[in-house]
Amino acid sequence: MLRLLIFLVSMLSTRRPGPMSSRPPGGYGDTRGGPDDDDGPWFHPPRPGPPSRLYREPATLPLAPARRRRIPRTLKWAAVLVLAGLIFRKAIAWAVVTALGVALHLVGLNVHLPHVRLAWPWQSVSAGTTTDTDIGPWVLQRIQGISRPALGTENFSFTFTHKVSKSIGFWPCWYAGTFATVGHASATVNLNPGPGWWTAASGHYRLQVLSRPAGGAPGRVSVGIVLPRPQLPQSVHDVTVDNTMSHPIDVQHSWTYPGLGCGALIRPQFSVSVLYAQAQGLAFAQVRNNPKVTGPLISAAEQQAALIIKNNFVQPTVNAFGYALAGFTIRWSATS
Numbered sequence: 001m002l003r004l005l006i007f008l009v010s011m012l013s014t015r016r017p018g019p020m021s022s023r024p025p026g027g028y029g030d031t032r033g034g035p036d037d038d039d040g041p042w043f044h045p046p047r048p049g050p051p052s053r054l055y056r057e058p059a060t061l062p063l064a065p066a067r068r069r070r071i072p073r074t075l076k077w078a079a080v081l082v083l084a085g086l087i088f089r090k091a092i093a094w095a096v097v098t099a100l101g102v103a104l105h106l107v108g109l110n111v112h113l114p115h116v117r118l119a120w121p122w123q124s125v126s127a128g129t130t131t132d133t134d135i136g137p138w139v140l141q142r143i144q145g146i147s148r149p150a151l152g153t154e155n156f157s158f159t160f161t162h163k164v165s166k167s168i169g170f171w172p173c174w175y176a177g178t179f180a181t182v183g184h185a186s187a188t189v190n191l192n193p194g195p196g197w198w199t200a201a202s203g204h205y206r207l208q209v210l211s212r213p214a215g216g217a218p219g220r221v222s223v224g225i226v227l228p229r230p231q232l233p234q235s236v237h238d239v240t241v242d243n244t245m246s247h248p249i250d251v252q253h254s255w256t257y258p259g260l261g262c263g264a265l266i267r268p269q270f271s272v273s274v275l276y277a278q279a280q281g282l283a284f285a286q287v288r289n290n291p292k293v294t295g296p297l298i299s300a301a302e303q304q305a306a307l308i309i310k311n312n313f314v315q316p317t318v319n320a321f322g323y324a325l326a327g328f329t330i331r332w333s334a335t336s
Helices: 002-013 073-087 089-106 136-144 260-266 272-289 291-320
Strands: 150-165 174-188 205-211 219-228 239-253 323-333
Touching: 073 089, 136 205, 136 291, 150 272, 150 291, 174 260, 174 272, 174 291, 219 291, 239 272, 272 291, 291 323
Parallel strands: 219 323
Antiparallel strands: 150 174, 174 239, 205 219
């Protein structure tokens, strides 16, 4: 019994755990016992908390992606124009030279400009093409489709005198003016004499295949044709007179003209239509009979016709079939 009483008393004196404190663990005044002393207080230093913020940090926004610089529209168009100019440089050069020649012709200047042929980028020979087509009839068909143009326009100068004369009985009255005039004329080139001209027996057309396209290389052909010689103007209406380049260079009249008699009688008011008709008739005589005019006129027409046939008809046709034009000759026949 004594031992039971002592055990009960010892149980009453044993420390029992109390309720949980509202303070956070480890704060000041924490009297929880340490591991070595259940009855003594155990001091825990305060734990450092987060630093107090005296100011509010500004909110940061995500960095926007850098915008790409756009190419100006004018720069794009300039690049397109430069590229087009490089591709169509031959056609542009031909147009510039042609326009310049027309402008000089309108102002009355006879300037020999360098010859530039019209060529398109797609007229070049496509490498690697092969064909067994007989291109002779195709080239001849293109030549037969040519019209009858007036080529080799030449300018020539001449002078003429227009005189008005009326007499009053034995009293002669006359008035004359001498003019310097510029005429224009072209020769008519018959580039399509008809089917009979191109028969095989006539020998006016010959196409020879020198090599066939093979191994990525174009073939080679030579073409020779014969055409009737250019014809000079056939009527007075085939020549023109440049009124802007014509001017009077001398005036003569009878000694009685200043008086009232002859002056009131003839009244030398030269009509433009009368002067033009006379100048046109004289210009027609020049292009028919003056070798200094007919020679350059025929020669210029032959050169232009040869270039037209070669560059605009023969060469593009053979290139389209994979051939290169190795040789081209044209002869002019006196018979039409």
